[in-house]
Amino acid sequence: MSVTRPPSPARKATRAGAPQAPQDPAVRPVRRGDLDSIVALDARVTGLEKRAYWGSLYRRYGASMRAERQFLVADAGGRVVGFIIGEVRDWEFGAAPCGWVFAIDVHPDARLAGTGARLLAAICAGFRRAGVAKVRTMLSRDNNLVLSFFRSQGMMTGPFIPLEMDLDALPRDPAAGPAR
Numbered sequence: 647m648s649v650t651r652p653p654s655p656a657r658k659a660t661r662a663g664a665p666q667a668p669q670d671p672a673v674r675p676v677r678r679g680d681l682d683s684i685v686a687l688d689a690r691v692t693g694l695e696k697r698a699y700w701g702s703l704y705r706r707y708g709a710s711m712r713a714e715r716q717f718l719v720a721d722a723g724g725r726v727v728g729f730i731i732g733e734v735r736d737w738e739f740g741a742a743p744c745g746w747v748f749a750i751d752v753h754p755d756a757r758l759a760g761t762g763a764r765l766l767a768a769i770c771a772g773f774r775r776a777g778v779a780k781v782r783t784m785l786s787r788d789n790n791l792v793l794s795f796f797r798s799q800g801m802m803t804g805p806f807i808p809l810e811m812d813l814d815a816l817p818r819d820p821a822a823g824p825a826r
């Protein structure tokens with residue numbers, strides 16, 4: 647993907663590299679004190695509150711000092727209005743090390759102002775610093791909003807296809823004993 651393509655005149659002046667307006671949120675690493683806002687933002691977007699999950703992500707990605715793991719927030723004057731999480735994964739699916747973005751959310755009140763693009767640009771800059779040259783993500787095929795966003799940033803269909811099946815369709819593991 648490329649987040650460095652020249653912005654078209656129609657694209658907002660808030661893209662990475664463009665001067666920020668004073669009211670533009672700053673992108674910074676997450677802090678423990680951001681967790682309540684993140685839990686609330688995710689609950690608003692997904693309809694599910696997952697406090698333990700976000701605490702665990704904070705410990706794995708936020709508190710990590712490794713450049714390969716990033717948990718960034720968009721901070722608008724002390725209010726968290728968005729976040730992005732990703733990491734560099736080595737040789738998964740046989741692919742050379744690359745950055746994976748696995749969560750992005752911008753508060754509904756703060757959308758369409760360049761915040762998502764700024765978060766993505768920041769995590770991509772971090773991936774570059776970590777030494778990789780590619781970023782990937784995965785999304786639900788009916789999430790047109792997120793698809794439009796990633797496409798607008800230059801991401802395109804990659805060389806992998808996702809596969810899945812229900813484990814109930816498999817014969818039970820004989821070593822697990824009889825089904826109860």
Ligand SMILES: CC(C)(COP(=O)(O)OP(=O)(O)OC[C@H]1O[C@@H](n2cnc3c(N)ncnc32)[C@H](O)[C@@H]1OP(=O)(O)O)[C@@H](O)C(=O)NCCC(=O)NCCS
Pocket residue numbers: 656657658691748749750751752753756757758759760761762763764789791792794795796798
């Ligand atoms: C996708 C999302 C992160 C975009 O954040 P944002 O701050 O509004 O995005 P930006 O303002 O930076 O928009 C960048 C580009 O994305 C595209 N885009 C964003 N929202 C769009 C929309 N509603 N319709 C069409 N295109 C859109 C546009 O091309 C836009 O560029 P433009 O404003 O110059 O036209 C935000 O809408 C969101 O959090 N959605 C819910 C995410 C979600 O479901 N997360 C859970 C799974 S990880």
